Amino acid sequence: MIVHLDNIWKKYGRFDALRGLSFSVPEGSVFALFGANGAGKTTTIKMLMNLIGPTTGHATVLGVNTRALSLKELAQIGYVSENQDMPGRMTVAGYIDYLRPFYPTWDRALEADLLGMLRLPPDRRIKDLSHGMRLKMALACALPFRPKLLVLDEPLSGLDALVRDEFMEGLMLEAGKMTVLISSHELAEIEEITTHVAFLDRGALLFQEEKADLKARVRAVQVTLESEACVPAMAPQQWLDIRAKGNVLSFMDIQYSEGNLAARLAAVVGVVRHVEARPVALRSVYTTLARAVRDEGVQK
Numbered sequence: 001m002i003v004h005l006d007n008i009w010k011k012y013g014r015f016d017a018l019r020g021l022s023f024s025v026p027e028g029s030v031f032a033l034f035g036a037n038g039a040g041k042t043t044t045i046k047m048l049m050n051l052i053g054p055t056t057g058h059a060t061v062l063g064v065n066t067r068a069l070s071l072k073e074l075a076q077i078g079y080v081s082e083n084q085d086m087p088g089r090m091t092v093a094g095y096i097d098y099l100r101p102f103y104p105t106w107d108r109a110l111e112a113d114l115l116g117m118l119r120l121p122p123d124r125r126i127k128d129l130s131h132g133m134r135l136k137m138a139l140a141c142a143l144p145f146r147p148k149l150l151v152l153d154e155p156l157s158g159l160d161a162l163v164r165d166e167f168m169e170g171l172m173l174e175a176g177k178m179t180v181l182i183s184s185h186e187l188a189e190i191e192e193i194t195t196h197v198a199f200l201d202r203g204a205l206l207f208q209e210e211k212a213d214l215k216a217r218v219r220a221v222q223v224t225l226e227s228e229a230c231v232p233a234m235a236p237q238q239w240l241d242i243r244a245k246g247n248v249l250s251f252m253d254i255q256y257s258e259g260n261l262a263a264r265l266a267a268v269v270g271v272v273r274h275v276e277a278r279p280v281a282l283r284s285v286y287t288t289l290a291r292a293v294r295d296e297g298v299q300k
Contacts, residue, residue, distance in 0.1 A: 001060075002027045002149055002179045003048060008057035010043055010203075017043045019203040021057070025181055030193050033183040034286055035200035041183035042081075044200070045153040048181075049079060062148065075103060078142030078178075081153040082135065088127030092120050092137060096144075103145035110174070111144040118170050132163035139167060143174050150174075152182040156189050164189060187283045197282060201290045211282070218285050219256040223249045223265055224274040232268050240292045247273075252280060252288050 003025035010018040018040050025031040033041050046052045048061055050069045059066045062073050087095060092115075100106050115122065118136040129137060135155055142150060152171075156164050168189070171180075175193055184190055187197075191211075198208035221239075223229075229244040238255040249269055256277060265272050 001025060003031075003059075003061050003181060005044075005048075005059045006057055008044075008047065008054045008059055010040075010047060010052070011055045017203050018047070018054070021200075021203070021205055023198045023205055023208045025179060026196065027179055029195045030175055030180040030182070030190075031196045031198070032187060032190055032194040032282075033181065033198050033200065034187045034282070035185060036290075037185055038202075039185075039200040040203040041185070041200060042153055043203075045081075045151060045181075045183055049077075049151065075145070076148040078145070078147035078150040079153075080135065080138040080142050080151070080155050082155065082157045084134070084138045086126050086134065086137065086141075089125060091123055091125050092129075092140075093122035095126060095137075096141060099141055100144075106145045108144075110146070111140070113173065114140045114143055114170055117173065118166055132159045132167075135159065136163065136167055136170065139170050143170070146174070147178055150178055150180045152180065152184075154183055154185070156184060156186055168193075187286065188281065191282050194282075199286045199289065201293065206286070206289055206293060214282070214285065215279055217254065217256055218280050219253050219277040220280050220284075221251055221253050221256070222276045222278075223269060223272055225249060225269060226271040226273055229269070235268060241288050252285075253277070254285075254289070 001024040006022050008018050008021040009016065021040070021044065033044060035041055043052070047054055048059060048066055050066045053067055061069060062076060064073050090098065096111065118140055120133065120137055120140055126134065126137065155167060159167065172193060182190055194211050196208065196210050197214065199206040225247045227247060229247050229249040231242050231244050235242055238253055239251040240254060242249070242251040261275060262272055265275060
């Protein structure tokens, strides 16, 4: 695994920012670390980059303990953060000229492609760039040396739609050639390129899973009954967010299976006239599961 965390806790006084966090990022994946603001995403990223240390637990990046990352490993990691510091007095071209000699694998052709695609003005000083332009600048600095791991911490926060599209174009240009770990609270923007997801809630892991498997097992189900619908008293635990209106019962099934579906439904809700099951956006999966775990202790 490119990244591995084992029972990571991070405490600030009495506050637990991370609570027993464990997950692994497979090589070649685009791994989305998703959660609401304050869920622990940035703390996790900073810990992986050795900007802060864990209180307890063990984590590795590129097979090396995060507390022992050397220049050798850091030269294989690209890092983009919404609050990334860069030398404001340098120009775009000047800063890239400065960085280039530090990376033997720097690709000048890819650099030119990125600068053109991201529309970065080479003669402008970094301090005069907008927030969106600075994020695009950070990406243009993180990709040309073709890192084995690209870490993106809330890269889309505060960007307008056009800048988001340009940022994602630059990312997708190279996404299949490296492992990407991206933290975000805006999963809709990155769902298309994501291969794996991990959902955080209040510093703890709700679950991690391949996106294809998750999308296959979770469905929004709408059941039309012969008679008035009501929320069943003994509904299966895998049914979440159950609602009844008229003769229609709706819920999210987190262990969906088509086998004998009508018969299984009838055993719980009575005579079924029609069933419709639709895929669910990952953001809706997260919000529904987080609410259920918080309110009812549901198993994922």
